[in-house]
Amino acid sequence: MKVSFKVNGQAHEIDVPPNTLLVEVLRETLELTGTHVGCDTSQCGACTVHLDGRAVKSCTVLAPQLDGVEVTTIEGIGDSENLHPMQAAFRECHALQCGFCTPGMIMQAIDLVEKNPGLDSQAIREGLEGNICRCTGYHNIVRAIASVADAKPASVK
Amino acid sequence: MSEVVSQAESENQGIGAPVRRREDLRFITGDGRYTDDINQPGQLYAAFCRSPYPRVRIDNIDASEALALPGVVAVYTGQQLVDDGLGDLPCGWMVKSKDGTEMISAPHPPMAATVANYVGEPYALVLAETLQIAKQAAELVDTDFTELNAVVDLAHASGSENIYEGIENNLAYEWALGDEDATKMAFARAAHVTTLDLTNNRLIPNALEPRACLGMYERGTGDYTLYTTSQNPHLERLVLSAFVQIAPEHKLRIIAPDVGGGFGSKIFIYSEETSVIWAAGKIKRPIKWVADRSESFLADAHGRDHITRAELAMDEMGRFTGLRVKTTANLGAYLSTFGSSVPTYLYGTLLAGQYKTPNIYVEVQGTYTNTAPVDAYRGAGRPEATYVVERIVDQAARELGKDPADLRRMNMIQPEDFPYETPVALTYDTGNYEASLDKALEMIDYAGFEARQAEAAERGKRRGIGLACYIEACGLAPSKLAIQLGAGVGLYESGEIRMNPTGSVSVFTGSHSHGQGHETTFAQVVSDKLGVSYDDVEVIHGDTGRMEFGLGTYGSRSLAVGGSALMVAAEKVIEKGRKIAAHMMQAQVDQVDFENGQFTLQDSNQSVSIQEVAFAAYVPADYPEDLEPGLTEKAFYDPNNFTYPAGTHVAEVEVDLETGVVQLVDFVAVDDFGHIINPLIVDGQVHGGVAQGAGQALMEHGIYDEYGQLQTGSFMDYTMPRADDLPDFRVDTTVTPCTHNPLGVKGCGEAGAIGSPAAIMNAVTHALGNKDISMPATPEKVWRAIRGE
Numbered sequence: 001m002k003v004s005f006k007v008n009g010q011a012h013e014i015d016v017p018p019n020t021l022l023v024e025v026l027r028e029t030l031e032l033t034g035t036h037v038g039c040d041t042s043q044c045g046a047c048t049v050h051l052d053g054r055a056v057k058s059c060t061v062l063a064p065q066l067d068g069v070e071v072t073t074i075e076g077i078g079d080s081e082n083l084h085p086m087q088a089a090f091r092e093c094h095a096l097q098c099g100f101c102t103p104g105m106i107m108q109a110i111d112l113v114e115k116n117p118g119l120d121s122q123a124i125r126e127g128l129e130g131n132i133c134r135c136t137g138y139h140n141i142v143r144a145i146a147s148v149a150d151a152k153p154a155s156v157k
Numbered sequence: 158m159s160e161v162v163s164q165a166e167s168e169n170q171g172i173g174a175p176v177r178r179r180e181d182l183r184f185i186t187g188d189g190r191y192t193d194d195i196n197q198p199g200q201l202y203a204a205f206c207r208s209p210y211p212r213v214r215i216d217n218i219d220a221s222e223a224l225a226l227p228g229v230v231a232v233y234t235g236q237q238l239v240d241d242g243l244g245d246l247p248c249g250w251m252v253k254s255k256d257g258t259e260m261i262s263a264p265h266p267p268m269a270a271t272v273a274n275y276v277g278e279p280y281a282l283v284l285a286e287t288l289q290i291a292k293q294a295a296e297l298v299d300t301d302f303t304e305l306n307a308v309v310d311l312a313h314a315s316g317s318e319n320i321y322e323g324i325e326n327n328l329a330y331e332w333a334l335g336d337e338d339a340t341k342m343a344f345a346r347a348a349h350v351t352t353l354d355l356t357n358n359r360l361i362p363n364a365l366e367p368r369a370c371l372g373m374y375e376r377g378t379g380d381y382t383l384y385t386t387s388q389n390p391h392l393e394r395l396v397l398s399a400f401v402q403i404a405p406e407h408k409l410r411i412i413a414p415d416v417g418g419g420f421g422s423k424i425f426i427y428s429e430e431t432s433v434i435w436a437a438g439k440i441k442r443p444i445k446w447v448a449d450r451s452e453s454f455l456a457d458a459h460g461r462d463h464i465t466r467a468e469l470a471m472d473e474m475g476r477f478t479g480l481r482v483k484t485t486a487n488l489g490a491y492l493s494t495f496g497s498s499v500p501t502y503l504y505g506t507l508l509a510g511q512y513k514t515p516n517i518y519v520e521v522q523g524t525y526t527n528t529a530p531v532d533a534y535r536g537a538g539r540p541e542a543t544y545v546v547e548r549i550v551d552q553a554a555r556e557l558g559k560d561p562a563d564l565r566r567m568n569m570i571q572p573e574d575f576p577y578e579t580p581v582a583l584t585y586d587t588g589n590y591e592a593s594l595d596k597a598l599e600m601i602d603y604a605g606f607e608a609r610q611a612e613a614a615e616r617g618k619r620r621g622i623g624l625a626c627y628i629e630a631c632g633l634a635p636s637k638l639a640i641q642l643g644a645g646v647g648l649y650e651s652g653e654i655r656m657n658p659t660g661s662v663s664v665f666t667g668s669h670s671h672g673q674g675h676e677t678t679f680a681q682v683v684s685d686k687l688g689v690s691y692d693d694v695e696v697i698h699g700d701t702g703r704m705e706f707g708l709g710t711y712g713s714r715s716l717a718v719g720g721s722a723l724m725v726a727a728e729k730v731i732e733k734g735r736k737i738a739a740h741m742m743q744a745q746v747d748q749v750d751f752e753n754g755q756f757t758l759q760d761s762n763q764s765v766s767i768q769e770v771a772f773a774a775y776v777p778a779d780y781p782e783d784l785e786p787g788l789t790e791k792a793f794y795d796p797n798n799f800t801y802p803a804g805t806h807v808a809e810v811e812v813d814l815e816t817g818v819v820q821l822v823d824f825v826a827v828d829d830f831g832h833i834i835n836p837l838i839v840d841g842q843v844h845g846g847v848a849q850g851a852g853q854a855l856m857e858h859g860i861y862d863e864y865g866q867l868q869t870g871s872f873m874d875y876t877m878p879r880a881d882d883l884p885d886f887r888v889d890t891t892v893t894p895c896t897h898n899p900l901g902v903k904g905c906g907e908a909g910a911i912g913s914p915a916a917i918m919n920a921v922t923h924a925l926g927n928k929d930i931s932m933p934a935t936p937e938k939v940w941r942a943i944r945g946e
Binding site: 035043046074078083096121122125128131133134136138140141 | 177178180181182183184185186187188189190191193194363364365366367415416417418420447449450451671672673674837838840841842844845846847848849871872873877878879880881883885886909
C-alpha cells in the first residue's frame with residue numbers, strides 16, 4: 001500500500017505491505033539505520049522515534065498509520081557539528097557505552113524533558129521505564145537528562 | 158567521587174584525563190555502523206529452523222514445501238554441513254578431571270545433524286530473497302523428530318539418563334583444586350564451621366544488540382568476508398578456519414564493526430555465523446542473518462548456573478583455617494568456546510578471595526544438561542567465586558556474633574604479604590584490601606546504619622546492609638601458564654603503531670571495543686607515550702584484514718594486555734626514532750633523549766620532533782645507512798601474571814514487608830584497578846557492572862521448566878534491570894599499581910558484576926534477619942521468607 005509522510009522534514013511516498021513496521025520502513029526502505037531493533041516484544045525502546053512530536057516505539061507503528069504523519073529520528077535532531085542539547089549531554093556525561101540503546105534513549109529523553117518541566121532524577125528514572133540499557137546502569141543517562149532538564153526553565157513547556 | 162571535570166576545564170588528554178569519548182559522536186547521531194546496518198547488493202536473508210524440544214533425534218527433514226515458496230533459494234540442513242566436511246565447534250580449553258583424565262567433549266556439529274540437545278538449537282538454514290519469506294519458509298520445513306528423555310534439572314543430572322553415549326553421569330569432568338587432605342585436617346581441628354548451600358542463578362546476557370552476521374564470498378578470488386557481532390574477530394577466524402575448516406585463514410576475513418555490547422556472549426563461535434559463511438560460499442551470494450531477541454534468549458550462551466555447598470572452618474578467634482567447596486556447574490548441552498574454563502580455572506582459583514585462608518579445596522562437576530550452552534558472562538567464574546566466599550564469610554560473622562567488616566578485616570591479606578601465593582594456584586602481585594574496605598565503610602557511613610535502619614522501620618521497611626570484598630584475576634593471561642592449564646591458544650595481545658609520514662599516528666589493536674571506549678583510552682595511552690596530540694592518534698580495531706592478530710576483549714584484559722602491547726610498540730617506535738634523530742642531529746644514539754614528542758641532544762638546545770623523525774623515516778634522503786625506512790612497529794605483549802583488581806562493595810536495601818519488594822537504596826563501590834587511564838570510562842564500567850550484578854541479585858533468572866522449555870524467553874518474562882529499579886551509584890577508587898605491566902593497570906570491566914551480587918544478597922539476608930534465600934530475591938521469595946515459609 002502507498003503512504004505519504006514526512007521523516008526529518010523530508011516528504012516520502014512509499015509503497016510497502018501493510019504489515020510493515022515503522023522501524024522497518026526507517027531502516028530498510030529509507031536506510032535510516034540510526035534507529036535500532038533490540039527486541040521483538042516492544043520492551044527495549046531502542047527503536048524510539050518521535051511521531052508527530054511524541055516519543056513512540058517504532059516497532060509498534062504499522063505502515064497504514066503513517067499517512068500524513070511527521071516522524072523525527074535520531075538523524076533528524078542534530079549532527080556532529082550541530083548537536084541537539086540532549087546529544088551533547090549524553091556525550092558530556094558519558095551516558096553511553098556500546099551506543100545501541102542510545103538513539104532510542106535520546107529520543108525518549110527529549111520527549112520526557114519537553115513534556116515534563118521540573119523533572120527530578122526519580123521522575124527521569126520512571127520516564128525511562130520503557131528503555132533498556134545493558135551497559136551504563138542508567139546512572140550517567142539520568143545525569144545527562146537531568147543536566148538538560150535543569151538547564152530548561154520550569155516555565156518553558 | 159566522581160565529579161569529573163568537564164572537558165573544557167581539562168586541556169590534558171593524556172593518561173588519567175576524563176576525555177569525552179570520540180566514538181560517542183557517531184553513536185549519538187545515529188551514525189554508528191552495526192552489523193545489521195550493513196547490506197550488500199543481492200544479499201539473501203537467513204532464517205533458522207530450531208529444535209522445539211530439548212532432546213530429539215532428527216528423523217527426517219522435508220523441505221519441499223519450503224522450497225516451493227516463491228523467493229526461497231535454498232534450505233541447508235545440519236547434516237549437509239557435516240557431509241561437506243565441516244568440523245565441530247570446538248571448546249578452546251581442555252580441563253582435566255581430578256583422576257587425570259581429559260574432559261569429555263560432547264560432539265558439537267556446527268548445526269544439529271542427527272540429534273538436537275536444547276530448545277532453540279538450529280538444525281536447518283533457510284535462505285530467501287526477503288527476511289519475511291525466509292521466516293515463513295522456515296515454518297514450512299517439515300521435520301520428523303523422535304523425542305528423547307531430556308535432562309534438565311542440574312541437581313539430578315548426574316544420576317539421570319546419559320545424554321551422550323560414553324559420557325557417564327553427564328559429567329564432562331570432575332575437576333579439583335587444592336590440598337584435600339590438609340583442608341580435611343583444618344576442618345577436623347576447627348573451633349567453628351559454617352556451612353552454606355548456594356545457588357548461582359542462570360543468567361541470559363542480553364547485550365542490547367542481538368547477534369547478527371553478513372557472510373560474503375568473492376567468486377573471483379575465493380575470499381570469504383564475514384561481518385559479525387564478535388568480541389574477538391581473530392579468534393573467530395582461527396576457529397572457523399582451523400577447526401570448522403570453512404576456508405584457510407588467509408582467505409577468510411572477519412570484521413566486527415560497531416558491536417552493541419557483548420558481556421561475554423559475543424566471544425563464542427556459534428552455529429549461526431558458521432552456517433551463514435559456509436552457505437555464502439555454497440550459494441555464492443551475500444547472506445544476512447540477524448537474531449530476533451527470542452533467538453538471543455534461546456541460543457546465546459547463558460551464564461552462571463551453579464549449585465554449591467561451601468564450608469568454612471575457623472579457629473576460636475574467627476581466623477579462617479579452611480574452605481571446602483563442592484560445586485555442580487551447568488555446562489548446558491555442549492561445551493561452548495570457553496565453557497569448560499569458567500567454572501574451573503576462572504572460579505576455583507579465586508576462592509581465597511582477599512583472605513589468608515591457608516587450606517582450600519574445591520571440586521567442580523562440569524555437568525551436561527539439555528539446556529543452552531553456558532559460558533562466560535561478565536565476570537565469568539569470578540562472580541560465582543566471590544558469591545561463595547563473601548556469602549559464607551557473612552554467614553560466619555553472624556554465627557560468631559562478629560561484625561562482618563571486622564571478621565573480614567582480621568582475615569585479610571596485608572600489604573606486606575605481597576606477592577601472596579594462595580593455596581589455589583594464584584600469586585597476587587599487589588593490593589591493599591583494607592584501604593578499599595575503610596573507604597567504602599566511610600562512604601556508606603557504616604556507623605550510621607542503625608539510625609537509617611530505625612528510620613526505615615518507621616516507614617514500614619526493613620533495611621539491611623551487606624558487604625562484599627571481592628578479588629578477581631584479570632588481564633588474561635600468561636600464555637605459557639594458560640596453555641599448560643589446557644588453553645588452546647596463547648593469551649597475549651598484539652598492537653601496531655604506524656607513524657604516518659605526515660606525523661599522524663594509526664594504532665592497530667587486537668582488542669575489540671564494543672562499548673569499552675578503546676578508541677579513546679588507547680589514543681590517550683599512545684598520545685601520552687609518544688608525545689603527540691591526542692587528536693592525531695586514530696585507533697583501529699575489529700578487522701582481521703587490517704590488523705595482524707588479536708585475542709580479543711574479555712576478562713577485563715584489553716588495557717592490561719592490549720594497552721601494554723601498545724606501550725611496547727611505542728617504545729620500539731621511540732627506539733628507532735632515536736636512531737633517526739641521532740643521525741639528523743649528527744650525534745650518537747645514546748646522546749639522544751626522548752620526552753614529550755621531542756628527541757633532544759643532551760647538553761644542547763638541539764632537538765627534532767617525532768613528526769620530523771617520521772617524515773625523515775619515509776623520505777630518507779639523509780638517513781642512517783643501516784636502518785630501514787619507515788616508522789611502524791609491532792608488539793605482542795604476553796603478560797607474566799594475571800592482574801588482581803579488588804575492592805569492597807556495600808549495598809543497602811529496603812524490604813517492603815507487605816509486598817516483599819526489595820529496593821536497592823544505596824550502593825557504594827570502592828575498587829582498586831591500579832592506575833586509571835580515563836576515570837570517566839572507569840566509573841561507567843563500574844556502574845554498568847553493578848547494574849548487571851543487581852539484576853542477578855534481585856531480578857534476572859533464566860528458567861527452564863521440567864520439560865526443558867525456556868520460560869524466560871523474552872523481555873516480558875526475563876526481568877532486566879530498568880532505570881527505576883536502581884539507585885545512583887557511588888563509586889571511588891584506591892590505587893595500588895599492577896607491578897608487572899608497563900601501565901600499572903589491572904582492568905575494570907567486570908568488577909561491578911563480581912562484587913555486587915554478594916553485597917546485595919548479604920544486605921537482603923541482613924534485612925530478613927539472617928534468613929537465607931536464593932538469588933534472585935524476587936518479591937515472592939522475600940514475601941514468603943518474611944512469613945516464615
